[in-house]
Amino acid sequence: MQDDETTRRSTIARALAAAACALACVLPARAQTIQLMVGGVEKQIYLPVALADRLGYFREQGLDVHVLSDTSGGHAEDGLLTGSVQGVVGFYDHTIDLQAKGKFVQAVVQFSQAPGEAVVVAARRADAIRSPADFRGHALGVTGLGSSTHLLMQYLVAQGGIRKGEVTIAGVGAGDAFAQALREGRIDVGMTTEPTLSRLLKAGDARLLVDLRTPEQATSALGGIYPAACLYLSSPWISTHREDVQRLVNALVKSLRFIAAHSAQEIAAQLPAEYMAGDRALYVSTLQQSKSMFIADGVMPADGPANVLRVMRVAERAVVGKPIDLSRTYTTEFAQAAR
Template sequence: MRPTFRAFRHIALASSLLFGIASQHAMADDSGKITIMVGGITKLIYLPARLTEQLGYFKDEGLDVELLSQPAGVDAENELLAGAVQGVVGFYDHTIDLQTKGKEVKAIVVFGQVPGEVEMVSTKSADAIKSMADVKGKTLGVTGLGSSTSFLTQYLAGQHGIQSTEYTMLPVGADASFIAAIKQNRIDAGMTTEPTVSALEKSGEAKVLVDMRSVEGTKAALGGTYPASSLYVQAAWADAHKAQAAKLAHAFVRTMQFIHTHSAEEIAAKMPDDYQKDKTLYVSALKASLPMYTADGKMPADGPATVLKVLSAFNPSVKGKHVDLSKTYTNEFVSAK
């Protein structure tokens, strides 16, 4: 019996040591670096990510945060699922799409109560395309196939009875690559954000066709608010790192309050110079974007249902599937004191 007892004692001791190491590792994770992938860090829809860093709010919370940039949100999502990053600043709709694929991801801070997206039409095509009812046979630019812009594009066209097979969607990215696609006549129209919108308007190369930078414009286009830019994480990470999640949320909520209590000029002054090569244009674009930001980081009450409606219409992963919207976001961390 003694060898058996001794063996059990060794097993218990080993288990205790392993538990202690695991606990230490978990605590180390809580105080270690957090890497966040941003779906295009210079886009104004994602401005809160860099602004929070510039204001020093991450450091105020005792956090070591690294921001990386990935032009398409769908690619940033893949980095999260692979465990390469702890969070993504991207569109909330990814959390719905991923739930239907058995992945639990939730938004813990909402930056944009509306998409901040604008369907721009090339000036050369403006006479032929007066609204989304005129896109049949045209080539429409999106950031990437399967991206949020592709589903929004399909929804806007679908409202006019135009099927996705009746036009071409071309992935052209954002910023300079989107502008190049317009200039080179590779697309007739396309969906993009600020400051690209203001740059194209200033150069006279494109005009606004559908404006989703404000609540009013978004409700007219989509029938309700459409929470978009947000910080989302894997649910398991949030459950295991509640202290970190709450600190992250608090840092971002401070930024949202800063945005709502300062002018576009004051906000722009906090941003890096390389984000605003044309400062006048940048401030103008920021002024046009201010209505889209939430004041408190919370999910708009009617938002998730609007997003689900859009995705259910054109996302094959979501169409006909049951989605528990309560698991796609939480206000727990932005409400924590």
């Protein structure tokens, strides 16, 4: 009887172990928590991360991603360097700028091949300011000093033949803060993104001056394809978290493919109302016009990094006179392997 009881218990134990193993294969492991800082998650240029979050693509990859939002990419990179966030959704130029300062980060998935930004002039100044050559003596607004909008504005100033000191560039924030600065006369010209841009144009508060929202427009103004929005991570973190990086990139490439395969109307339907800034029809219209800036496979354009570096040197950023190894500023490995 004792042998029979022992056999019965052994059989039950094996059955329970088998059931536990089967359950473990079905249920996902505890999600890895990752914090991403975005330079304004509601901006259309950062649409891929907003969609990946809203559509559950991060959760599908076994990740618990917390998307944090800040007004400026310049502030976001500080969080990455201090370790308070694991990744930044911002512009690719930050990876080059940081290398010039001895900090190594890499873009692991490229969202866009154009800035998705535009320069507008306040309606009251539109007759006097018709191109960057007319910026002399005026106040120019960007999201923040050290930001990508600051870099691009510096480039346009230099291209207009204007020297440092002949203009004032101020960080005025994004969204409503930017619009208020333009309306109140604190700036005469500024660079901003959608949906703020089209709201100002529709209201008659501003006129379009330099358009960088599509690859064709960016190539004309910036001398070539200009990779902008991306996800970048610190190089040491990438080397020790390769599986997590691949899962992040899988989710974001899936989001980019969703953008490529769906209309602006269908995309907008997945977003919260506050992203529309009170005008859904205008949001859809502007997204349809600039959707071509997104890269469906997330792979860095071959000629893009060199053009960004050239723009930065013209703008007299920290990279001037310093050797830059562009191969260490991005990788296509994870995007090419994305499922």
